[in-house]
Amino acid sequence: MFTDYFDIKRPKWDGETLAALQKRLEESGYQGLTGEFHALIRRYVNADVDRSPAAILTRADEYADVLIPPAHPHARIIVHRQNPEVLRIVVAGRSQHEARMVQTALKLHLETVLGRLSEGGGDDHGRSTLNRFRREVVPALRLQGNGERGPDGRFSLGPQLLRAMRRQPVVRGRPTVLVSHLATLAPDKPSEQVRDVLEHLVTQGALERWHVVICREGGQWLGSSPNAEEMRAFSALKMDCPHCGRRVSEEQSEVAYRLGEQAETRVNDNRWMCDIIEAALRKMGVEAVAVHPGAGPVDGAACYQDAVILFRATDEPVEMGDVKRLQEQGRQLEGEGWRVFPLIVSDRPIGADTKAAGVTVVESMAALDGVLDQILRTAREASLNALLPTHLRLAAIALIDLLPSD
Numbered sequence: 001m002f003t004d005y006f007d008i009k010r011p012k013w014d015g016e017t018l019a020a021l022q023k024r025l026e027e028s029g030y031q032g033l034t035g036e037f038h039a040l041i042r043r044y045v046n047a048d049v050d051r052s053p054a055a056i057l058t059r060a061d062e063y064a065d066v067l068i069p070p071a072h073p074h075a076r077i078i079v080h081r082q083n084p085e086v087l088r089i090v091v092a093g094r095s096q097h098e099a100r101m102v103q104t105a106l107k108l109h110l111e112t113v114l115g116r117l118s119e120g121g122g123d124d125h126g127r128s129t130l131n132r133f134r135r136e137v138v139p140a141l142r143l144q145g146n147g148e149r150g151p152d153g154r155f156s157l158g159p160q161l162l163r164a165m166r167r168q169p170v171v172r173g174r175p176t177v178l179v180s181h182l183a184t185l186a187p188d189k190p191s192e193q194v195r196d197v198l199e200h201l202v203t204q205g206a207l208e209r210w211h212v213v214i215c216r217e218g219g220q221w222l223g224s225s226p227n228a229e230e231m232r233a234f235s236a237l238k239m240d241c242p243h244c245g246r247r248v249s250e251e252q253s254e255v256a257y258r259l260g261e262q263a264e265t266r267v268n269d270n271r272w273m274c275d276i277i278e279a280a281l282r283k284m285g286v287e288a289v290a291v292h293p294g295a296g297p298v299d300g301a302a303c304y305q306d307a308v309i310l311f312r313a314t315d316e317p318v319e320m321g322d323v324k325r326l327q328e329q330g331r332q333l334e335g336e337g338w339r340v341f342p343l344i345v346s347d348r349p350i351g352a353d354t355k356a357a358g359v360t361v362v363e364s365m366a367a368l369d370g371v372l373d374q375i376l377r378t379a380r381e382a383s384l385n386a387l388l389p390t391h392l393r394l395a396a397i398a399l400i401d402l403l404p405s406d
């Protein structure tokens with residue numbers, strides 16, 4: 001569930017105004033629990049009690065309602081009078097986009113009754129949280145950028161592939177993969193996507209693309225060249241394979257990707273892991289992610305609703321000092337009013353002695369998405385709990401209205 005919210009402030013939220021809002025929304029196709037319940041309850045209330053919505057809502061000391069918007073039957077709108085001056089409106093949808101659309105439509109209806117709503121609603125709250133993250137948290141953690149997507153976002157698979165390339169069998173001095181074996185690099189990704197990213201890495205000089213002819217029997221390389229034309233000429237030679245005796249024209253023609261010389265330095269730090277974490281967070285709708293591996297107390301941070309996710313990414317063994325620094329940093333941000341989720345991402349099992357309270361640990365990159373999804377879910381639930389009191393009293397009916405008079 002995804003939420004969005006805004007507050008409307010007035011000198012006093014009286015029964016008349018709430019009833020006018022309720023009427024307008026009902027006429028526009030919104031179903032409201034309070035309205036429906038009041039229609040039902042007429043059979044139970046006493047005839048001598050004023051049963052108009054305005055009268056009922058005026059007598060009610062608490063007011064909260066749940067509405068179903070006409071165009072989004074799966075979404076819910078919760079309206080709650082927090083105090084005499086503030087009406088809080090929370091929209092819950094199946095996606096952030098749905099919540100946002102419902103909120104926009106709802107505001108138009110509210111404005112026909114209340115006049116232009118002043119700025120300062122939920123959007124601005126979210127915006128100001130993001131601004132605070134960019135202005136205060138990112139520089140304090142010595143991270144790079146302002147949390148917006150970097151120019152290389154599209155090729156975030158690149159570092160992961162370079163990493164996997166390093167583990168490929170060495171052929172003629174360099175880790176090499178044949179196009180027919182691409183699935184071993186990233187089994188969960190479509191091979192066309194892997195191929196695109198490999199080609200991008202070739203243009204960047206991180207990889208080399210070679211054309212090869214291989215013995216179908218023993219797998220030996222009979223000829224290789226970066227130049228496709230040269231290998232076509234080689235295959236056309238009237239020559240037999242020294243291993244199996246076939247004509248070279250009948251042997252297997254392939255494209256091979258080899259790790260370039262520059263690539264080594266790029267895969268030796270944890271940048272590749274940070275890139276994967278950033279890509280995963282952005283895919284899940286996190287707007288602000290900033291990374292700078294190795295520069296400060298954390299490798300990266302992300303802002304989601306009212307929460308900050310702090311992470312360390314390492315392919316070296318995790319040390320207790322790392323965990324302590326992360327905890328310390330988390331406590332500091334909590335002192336500044338943030339809800340903090342510290343996270344250690346490793347690509348190997350972490351010893352029990354380095355596990356610590358309050359720090360989430362990912363022990364394999366394959367588990368990353370699941371863990372992040374859980375953290376974001378928890379963050380969303382926590383912000384909903386902060387928006388609304390746990391026990392809302394719905395339908396605004398006082399018991400006295402149901403009892404007979406003297």
Ligand SMILES: [Zn+2]
Pocket residue numbers: 214215216217218241242243244245246251
């Ligand atoms: Zn052969």
